[in-house]
Amino acid sequence: MIDKDIMRDFIKRSLQEDIGTGDITTLSTVPEGTKISGRFIAKESGIICGIEVARAVFDYADKSIEFNCSLKDGEHVNKGDIIGTISGDAASVLTGERLALNLMQRMSGIATNTNEAVQKVSGYKAKIVDTRKTTPGLRVFEKYAVKAGGGANHRFNLADGVLIKDNHIKAAGGITKAVEAARRNAPHTLKIEVEVETIQQLNEALKAGADIIMLDNMDNNTMTEAVKIAAGRAIIEASGNMGEKDLEEVAKTGVDIISIGALTHSVKALDISLKFD
Amino acid sequence: MIDKDIMRDFIKRSLQEDIGTGDITTLSTVPEGTKISGRFIAKESGIICGIEVARAVFDYADKSIEFNCSLKDGEHVNKGDIIGTISGDAASVLTGERLALNLMQRMSGIATNTNEAVQKVSGYKAKIVDTRKTTPGLRVFEKYAVKAGGGANHRFNLADGVLIKDNHIKAAGGITKAVEAARRNAPHTLKIEVEVETIQQLNEALKAGADIIMLDNMDNNTMTEAVKIAAGRAIIEASGNMGEKDLEEVAKTGVDIISIGALTHSVKALDISLKFD
Amino acid sequence: MIDKDIMRDFIKRSLQEDIGTGDITTLSTVPEGTKISGRFIAKESGIICGIEVARAVFDYADKSIEFNCSLKDGEHVNKGDIIGTISGDAASVLTGERLALNLMQRMSGIATNTNEAVQKVSGYKAKIVDTRKTTPGLRVFEKYAVKAGGGANHRFNLADGVLIKDNHIKAAGGITKAVEAARRNAPHTLKIEVEVETIQQLNEALKAGADIIMLDNMDNNTMTEAVKIAAGRAIIEASGNMGEKDLEEVAKTGVDIISIGALTHSVKALDISLKFD
Amino acid sequence: MIDKDIMRDFIKRSLQEDIGTGDITTLSTVPEGTKISGRFIAKESGIICGIEVARAVFDYADKSIEFNCSLKDGEHVNKGDIIGTISGDAASVLTGERLALNLMQRMSGIATNTNEAVQKVSGYKAKIVDTRKTTPGLRVFEKYAVKAGGGANHRFNLADGVLIKDNHIKAAGGITKAVEAARRNAPHTLKIEVEVETIQQLNEALKAGADIIMLDNMDNNTMTEAVKIAAGRAIIEASGNMGEKDLEEVAKTGVDIISIGALTHSVKALDISLKFD
Amino acid sequence: MIDKDIMRDFIKRSLQEDIGTGDITTLSTVPEGTKISGRFIAKESGIICGIEVARAVFDYADKSIEFNCSLKDGEHVNKGDIIGTISGDAASVLTGERLALNLMQRMSGIATNTNEAVQKVSGYKAKIVDTRKTTPGLRVFEKYAVKAGGGANHRFNLADGVLIKDNHIKAAGGITKAVEAARRNAPHTLKIEVEVETIQQLNEALKAGADIIMLDNMDNNTMTEAVKIAAGRAIIEASGNMGEKDLEEVAKTGVDIISIGALTHSVKALDISLKFD
């Protein structure tokens, strides 16, 4: 579940962004006390996600709104399916409508996208994971959607994972020195991951004792070789424009992890509408 | 330009999201005082956007970073073009890198997308405009990107535009009553827009004196008829899954405005990389 | 109604301002568990306003406080009238007392003031509206009070209305160019208002297609002429020290709108007291 | 001086309130790079106040704005006097204009008002002081203005002064018990003030060792008697609708302090304009 | 009691510090819906404090948690005593556990420490008070704990007490001038305290009318003399490394107040554990 406090702060900020000093149309035209009810309908097939967030949005807007939904985040919906129903004070419901839809559509788009990737590698050991290429401000929501779609999460931020890239290697004076520095300075609770571009670098990283090795933009043959060389001494992660690759072929190389930035940086929202009765 | 304070608060929050308690990899492996320099490169052709935001990100991270860029938001780049250069303290540059790239890629994706739509309707009077289907927290950035791509903006929030939809009409007791209520209660500085689904509703809205009329999900023939009936008495806006329509055909109907949610809700990021020297 | 979130943030900040690290007098002298009850009494006649805000203050301080009030914002009270009653935990009630009174007195002062202006122009078509000359931090409360007194609102902030003044005209290169620039760049949902000082400027603004024209500091005769010239082509707004003018005479000129900064910038609080039993 | 952090947070919030998502008029009509200059002019005589706050507003908006002012807060201005000059980027100056003027007008109104009261009691020992009847959110600014006008400050919030009123007395079981409780529980750095309505209560408060005694709504004769009885054993403060009393007569009673809520709750702004060149 | 709003903001911030983007261990291993119950046990004897804060922590984390405790802040516990019991949703309880324990242990440590000091001077009139040497961010909690231990509070911040030290004296041009300046400029509701290092300074401070005199780092004999000289004309406060002094000997000098920085700056936490059933 997404942390309640992070969610609440996000909803508050987002509603303020959407409402400004007040929903002048509703305030001007809808008599106080008007009730409204409606249904959330999937306009496309996919994996639904964001139901709990939408619930929190309406709860924030007005605790007396009734939002009923038998589906759970991560379940499949078909075009035309009713996702849930809502009823309550018209002004309150209309206040939360746009934010709830924007979030559900985006999160469902990510979950659906992720699930397609997961399906492609089913039967292989490779896990599909996300990256830090998330929308600023929405990271926990987008990473939650990746999990809802059957994927797994890479680190959440720069503090909860060590990932040594070319710049770190250059600054530290080589892979070996970089790994040693990380082992000396970083908390012992974090694994040490090294990004490599060649088999030679792979060998150095293995020797230095890296826990995870990210193969950056390698072709499938080289990756297959890398997996053999590693032989279980480190977790092997395939990376680099994976959104445009044939994922099954990548999985066949034997890598443990495939990380895909496009899961979150190029999202096609799932079409969901709120039809009022 | 984007308001400096909104931008600053957003950057602060986003960096905190990305950094957490500290960039443990850089802190562990990069010696204090290490310098770094690099170039931002377009990996695809498109409209560049987010340069000023990226500049603000690096300025926030460390005022001594030098970020040089001769391009301006809204200009065209070709694949392989150098967008700008950066140099400064390695830890500071690496801190801002991900956020700056995430924003530039997303904003450039929106600007490119918008520009394609604008090109399609060039020669017609129709303006391409955005909607409130933006990513929560990023509205001012996404609407800025729409303008950079040659589009125009619809209202920014529920307070700076009156848009009477079916629920408002139902609650108010009809289009005429809704328009009257809005005219009585909303500030006189706002135009009154009414969403209609039929020619009959259009006629009622025109008679009630609506300033703008949104044609919701009408086919092109009906829209052509609507434009004729309106005859300049109101601004006519085409709306409803416009992202999937042939925009030139829509423009031929003679509408003044075409609003497209997909400009911001389904964004393919433009691929931009930061290559260090 | 005032947005719940804006109200809540304001109350939090204001209570912190008034309480500091704690109400040391009450904490020192009032035994825990002491109950208190009292009545809010109008010490002057006028229009009551701020009841809902006061309710929110006490609700914020302690949800178990009972605040009963049969009056509604905008109703008339006579000197000596009981506005409402309150009962609950003494420390909680005393915590909210000063803020609730400060707000009710100020908002009632504004509503009363506005209502006097509205009465003066009754029988004419002119609406009484406010300006941006509000107390920093209290704009939504003060504009709400103007409506409670029978007035209407001008724009809430610089984003939800276009008002072209002399500096904009000078910078843009004339009224015509300024109006064109605004029409090109501002959202199509906003009307374009131009401030003019002479009949010549009025003519240029009308020709440029301004939606609203503000007559700045014109005498009544000139305003009468302006109204005739405009002949319904634009909304005409009288402005400039209107707080010191004979409003009926202004209304007689036929203007549509009279905007008065003094409604909010020079407020005499309505005297209201909280008498404990 | 006003605390820099409190001032900065206040300015940030207030500018956000006034600007919303952006000054659409200026953004639409004023070309980037346009410069502007102007003069602040007193349209009425009075005591000027808020110069330092205005400077901070413009500095917050844009550090390159030049704001020159030879006057200091608390000095007298005559109608027509130039208070200061400003020059800089047009968009930045127009951004800060309204907030700076709103604050200067309000603070100067308070300072002028206070100074009139101070003049009335000059020659007597009575000090003019403010109360907690300030505008929510503006307390430090309004109390600063009272000092600029020659007055003094009562406590800033409920934590930095003990003021025992009738409710505390009732809850504690009498004046003596309340004073004892306060002496036992409150920090020894705070004086203990008791509000009394009768000579009998005055005697009890004196006997209990109150440091300050507030005479609530007493007539002048009774106050004269009270001052005699106290005979320097406590500071004597006159209170209760002092804004409507003949202050010289009150001062003649010999009280040490006259506290006036109207100094801040019913403010007539001093008219100040910013005339651009 | 601690102000509810200060407490709530503190808990929110502290939980965010402790939780980051989510309690990954609990989320990963504890099935949703798991219940848990346990007991808070004193592992050492002392004065318990922080119960109400712990209650607020768990209430913030999840309103459905049941936290029962018959003890009150300030009561004595023996090693092995059960302080209270808790039951509820496992994830919620585990979320609040560390913060609640950290606070209770620290506050109980302070209360216990204070109480030992208070016991040492029992029989003398001297009060034990704290200083501003508190942990940043925890002042109200630590000062509350001092009271729970039987001590009293010095000023809470620089605004609610006048304490003239050597630098102020030097800048003002002597004790007499400093006291006069404070009397002229500070609110009349605050006592004026002067820090002195010699008998000569004491005499000057008394003559200047200081309300409180702080004897800074004087030996006991000099303090005895100081008390005699003051003869009740001012409150006398002993100060300066009092944490390392024989407090009974200090009390024997006859001072009214002994202020001890070590009460809050060098705290040994009281060992408290939460044992789950």
Place this chain on the structure above:
Amino acid sequence: MIDKDIMRDFIKRSLQEDIGTGDITTLSTVPEGTKISGRFIAKESGIICGIEVARAVFDYADKSIEFNCSLKDGEHVNKGDIIGTISGDAASVLTGERLALNLMQRMSGIATNTNEAVQKVSGYKAKIVDTRKTTPGLRVFEKYAVKAGGGANHRFNLADGVLIKDNHIKAAGGITKAVEAARRNAPHTLKIEVEVETIQQLNEALKAGADIIMLDNMDNNTMTEAVKIAAGRAIIEASGNMGEKDLEEVAKTGVDIISIGALTHSVKALDISLKFD
């Protein structure tokens, strides 16, 4: 280094806590423009820490303050050593003084304390690490001080380390199931740590593939046995009231890590004073 933004927010909040509405003593007695200079002096020997934080405090208070210090965090000071010098505007320096001292004293106390522990185990492979038993709000500062004293850091929050304790084990249905669940659900970048109380649990954890095993409250003999059994298959961490143990004896058991809550939960501040010239 500590993240600049976290530091800045903390300083802002802490200064507001210490200053309230203003330093009334300084404002009342110190003439504007008064300059001051002084030296920070160690009153005890130890490891200095907090210099960079103190610098940030004074920089925040007033950028023109000069704070010079040739020492670095982590260096040893002897009683009487001058740590650094400061000069600047008196009011600004006095504003930051208390906060800077409170932080330096506390952080130096922690660094000194940690360093003593590190010295005791020098010659053994065991690293001294901290825990989450930090002061709420000060975690990054306290963990930074532990490093300055030669220690290392355990996880910073619940998101950047998996630590499976008895409650998680019970809820998951045993150690094996808990480790499997963590491996399935937590990011692959985090090591999995399991807390065990018996050799039997140790064996189960090793078999389940735990990366780190925390020995909770085991005696030294059992720990020696545990280290032998683990034989390098997992990192072994000793834990449980280590602050009261003979650390050299613990180190002799061969554990890799000794985590000590007392490093941060029971801190004796290092005495540092700011002597003005």
